[in-house]
Amino acid sequence: xxxxxxxxxxxxxxxxxxxxxxxxxxxxxxxxxxxxxxxxxxxxxxxxxxxxxxxxxxxxxxxxxxxxxxxxxxxxxxxxxxxxxxxxxxxxxxxxxxxxxxxxxxxxxxxxxxxxxxxxxxxxxxxxxxxxxxxxxxxxxxxxxxxxxxxxxxxxxxxxxxxxxxxxxxxxxxxxxxxxxxxxxxxxxxxxxxxxxxxxxxxxxxxxxxxxxxxxxxxxxxxxxxxxxxxxxxxxxxxxxxxxxxxxxxxxxxxxxxxxxxxxxxxxxxxxxxxxxxxxxxxxxxxxxxxxxxxxxxxxxxxxxxxxxxxxxxxxxxxxxxxxxxxxxxxxxxxxxxxxxxxxxxxxxxxxxxxxxxxxx
Amino acid sequence: xxxxxxxxxxxxxxxxxxxxxxxxxxxxxxxxxxxxxxxxxxxxxxxxxxxxxxxxxxxxxxxxxxxxxxxxxxxxxxxxxxxxxxxxxxxxxxxxxxxxxxxxxxxxxxxxxxxxxxxxxxxxxxxxxxxxxxxxxxxxxxxxxxxxxxxxxxxxxxxxxxxxxxxxxxxxxxxxxxxxxxxxxxxxxxxxxxxxxxxxxxxxxxxxxxxxxxxxxxxxxxxxxxxxxxxxxxxxxxxxxxxxxxxxxxxxxxxxxxxxxxxxxxxxxxxxxxxxxxxxxxxxxxxxxxxxxxxxxxxxxx
Ligand SMILES: Nc1ncnc2c1ncn2[C@@H]1O[C@H](COP(=O)(O)OP(=O)(O)OP(=O)(O)O)[C@@H](O)[C@H]1O
Ligand SMILES: [Mg+2]
Numbered sequence: 205x206x207x208x209x210x211x212x213x214x215x216x217x218x219x220x221x222x223x224x225x226x227x228x229x230x231x232x233x234x235x236x237x238x239x240x241x242x243x244x245x246x247x248x249x250x251x252x253x254x255x256x257x258x259x260x261x262x263x264x265x266x267x268x269x270x271x272x273x274x275x276x277x278x279x280x281x282x283x284x285x286x287x288x289x290x291x292x293x294x295x296x297x298x299x300x301x302x303x304x305x306x307x308x309x310x311x312x313x314x315x316x317x318x319x320x321x322x323x324x325x326x327x328x329x330x331x332x333x334x335x336x337x338x339x340x341x342x343x344x345x346x347x348x349x350x351x352x353x354x355x356x357x358x359x360x361x362x363x364x365x366x367x368x369x370x371x372x373x374x375x376x377x378x379x380x381x382x383x384x385x386x387x388x389x390x391x392x393x394x395x396x397x398x399x400x401x402x403x404x405x406x407x408x409x410x411x412x413x414x415x416x417x418x419x420x421x422x423x424x425x426x427x428x429x430x431x432x433x434x435x436x437x438x439x440x441x442x443x444x445x446x447x448x449x450x451x452x453x454x455x456x457x458x459x460x461x462x463x464x465x466x467x468x469x470x471x472x473x474x475x476x477x478x479x480x481x482x483x484x485x486x487x488x489x490x491x492x493x494x495x496x497x498x499x500x501x502x503x504x505x506x507x508x509x510x511x512x513x514x515x516x517x518x519x520x521x522x523x524x525x526x527x528x529x530x531x532x533x534x535x536x537x538x539x540x541x542x543x544x545x546x547x548x549x550x551x552x553x554x555x556x557x558x559x560x561x562x563x564x565x
Numbered sequence: 566x567x568x569x570x571x572x573x574x575x576x577x578x579x580x581x582x583x584x585x586x587x588x589x590x591x592x593x594x595x596x597x598x599x600x601x602x603x604x605x606x607x608x609x610x611x612x613x614x615x616x617x618x619x620x621x622x623x624x625x626x627x628x629x630x631x632x633x634x635x636x637x638x639x640x641x642x643x644x645x646x647x648x649x650x651x652x653x654x655x656x657x658x659x660x661x662x663x664x665x666x667x668x669x670x671x672x673x674x675x676x677x678x679x680x681x682x683x684x685x686x687x688x689x690x691x692x693x694x695x696x697x698x699x700x701x702x703x704x705x706x707x708x709x710x711x712x713x714x715x716x717x718x719x720x721x722x723x724x725x726x727x728x729x730x731x732x733x734x735x736x737x738x739x740x741x742x743x744x745x746x747x748x749x750x751x752x753x754x755x756x757x758x759x760x761x762x763x764x765x766x767x768x769x770x771x772x773x774x775x776x777x778x779x780x781x782x783x784x785x786x787x788x789x790x791x792x793x794x795x796x797x798x799x800x801x802x803x804x805x806x807x808x809x810x811x812x813x814x815x816x817x818x819x820x821x822x823x824x825x826x827x828x829x830x831x832x833x834x835x836x837x838x839x840x841x842x843x844x845x846x847x848x849x850x851x852x853x854x855x856x857x858x859x860x861x862x863x864x865x866x867x
Contacts, residue, residue: 209644256753275761293772302768339862354758434636 206230208253208358208390214261215248215413215414222249222292223414225262230407232479235384240411240437241399246394249411250360253392254278266358281358282351286366286437288343290335296322296346297331303354321349324383341372361393365400378402398438402426410434435486435555441519444492444529446485447559458501459485459556462525465499469551475565482559489519491553492531498548506531507544541554602829615826622830632831634806635814642721643789646728649696651782653729654736659766662744667721672741679734687798688771690727691716694799720808727795732788736781743777744770776853783846787839789800850866 208230215223223245230236238246251257253264255276263270265398271279282303297318300303304314313323323329325345334345335343351359365373374399377400384404395401402409402422409419410433416431422438431437436441448461450468457473459466467486468476485503495503506522506529518535521528522545531547539545556565593647602622606615657675678686693700694715702712710822716725747770755769766822771778793812796802802809802817809817809830819828 231698254753254757256756276753276756277761281757283754285750285754287748289748289753289754291755291769292748302755302760306759306764306768333863334860336857337863350754350758565803
């Protein structure tokens with residue numbers, strides 16, 4: 205079944221436009237993750253696909269069929285809500301089988317289906333309970349089971365894990381990844397958690413303020429962010445940004461800023477057409493490694509301000525001139541606060557952005 | 566030690582004024598009434614002069630066809646109006662639970678009847694039901710139909726209509742409030758699961774509103790048993806005994822027949838009926854609480 209295609213999708217609430225022409229094409233059976241900061245329009249997009257919000261402009265296609273005028277029930281999709289949206293007065297079995305019962309499927313078939321999906325999500329012992337007597341994680345599973353029972357071609361998830369505690373979230377994320385291998389369906393998943401996005405997605409769509417900033421595979425977006433926003437949004441800890449100028453010294457292009465000078469690798473320098481330009485230098489913490497004897501031009505001198513111990517690794521918050529820089533370091537490395545350390549920059553890890561527009565150079 | 570005693574006494578001290586008022590305003594008259602119901606007592610006597618007759622008043626009443634008739638009128642009236650009001654009120658709420666422009670004005674209009682004083686409602690309807698100059702019959706006649714003998718042959722139906730007009734809004738507001746506090750996402754989930762508007766009502770909305778609706782219905786029922794003014798003004802219980810509800814009969818027994826003891830016994834019958842309903846209402850709320858607690862326990866056991 206179908207590719208899902210959003211064509212110039214616009215959403216207005218009165219005069220307020222919150223989605224400004226979303227164009228998006230998802231391949232068959234793709235796991236698409238919409239990710240972005242709070243209020244950027246992820247839920248709105250998803251709810252328009254589900255038919256819970258009207259489309260102000262543009263069109264949604266499932267395959268070749270425009271669906272924006274169809275009722276939710278005629279779109280053939282299943283959805284998992286952020287607050288689970290279980291039916292409080294029905295026990296787990298009835299929650300799961302609600303859609304099937306409305307379709308008047310035979311009793312035995314319904315029973316078998318309930319049993320099957322309950323096993324997938326590990327709820328077999330809880331079928332007689334009401335949602336009120338379930339823990340958050342169990343409710344989440346019921347919501348998942350209810351969606352699975354429908355055999356829809358399209359699955360929508362709106363931040364299904366956000367109400368769970370960190371440990372359970374990790375566990376459910378792994379289970380989702382496993383389920384995703386088994387259930388080959390179109391899935392659209394909304395989250396503002398970039399780790400969920402990176403681990404689950406075939407395609408990530410990064411949104412901000414009602415625009416799509418960039419879409420592509422997780423690796424593509426991580427390695428080649430289209431702009432500063434995407435670069436800063438994906439990756440944890442986030443990318444460091446340093447204001448600098450491009451200056452040509454003896455045939456080598458350098459990014460020069462307050463207290464540092466980093467050589468731009470030759471291939472990258474060729475692609476840039478001009479020097480003497482105000483840019484933002486972006487370097488991920490993972491592309492910085494502790495190297496006391498790195499030659500100047502390949503390293504940054506950073507003064508350690510805070511050290512956050514997180515286990516094997518420590519996260520150091522440092523300053524370089526006016527800019528703050530985050531780096532990671534093996535915890536056993538002996539360092540003192542206030543000390544200045546040198547970190548080598550991996551040449552492939554150098555990102556340059558236009559300082560005015562934020563687009564990647 | 567003393568401080569502790571004082572501490573323990575504090576809540577009772579705060580409750581004392583309310584308790585005293587309750588005792589004076591509620592328990593004393595109630596006790597007086599119960600005491601009086603065992604006596605053959607007429608208004609010219611003081612209660613001390615009246616003669617003790619045991620359960621005689623209750624027994625006579627039990628076999629008194631007029632009282633039985635009045636009881637059955639009350640029961641018919643109460644159950645019919647509450648059933649009609651529930652259906653209409655909940656139906657209206659389901660219909661008007663949407664955000665369309667002008668809906669808030671419409672909702673306010675629907676609530677108006679409830680805010681009119683009962684006596685005024687009675688007068689208004691008596692005028693509208695008037696056989697010759699009343700609104701309904703002039704309208705019917707202008708359309709070429711015969712007039713209807715509203716407060717004569719169809720008196721009970723007529724007072725029922727008036728009561729439904731006045732109290733449907735009460736059910737309407739409470740049902741609307743219940744509707745609007747339903748979990749929105751559960752309804753959205755139902756839409757995605759394929760429920761039509763009607764199926765959403767049957768399978769999701771009504772079951773979720775049920776606790777509120779049960780309590781609302783019982784409240785209305787208790788109130789309907791005590792109705793007096795509207796009927797008093799409209800029909801005075803007539804014609805015959807056809808609209809003589811118990812409350813009306815009590816007041817007539819006391820004032821016209823001058824039998825305070827019998828009136829008191831009658832009041833007690835009514836009181837027992839209401840108590841039964843109230844207990845039922847409490848039992849239902851308790852049941853719901855118990856269910857919630859059981860659910861909470863189950864979570865802890867996992
Ligand atoms: N009913 C509404 N009326 C007006 N504005 C709305 C309405 N619903 C949403 N918005 C606006 O639309 C924008 C997008 O909302 P949306 O719920 O899609 O955000 P989101 O990306 O899902 O955020 P979050 O991660 O917090 O869930 C927000 O700025 C919000 O204020
Ligand atoms: Mg959202």
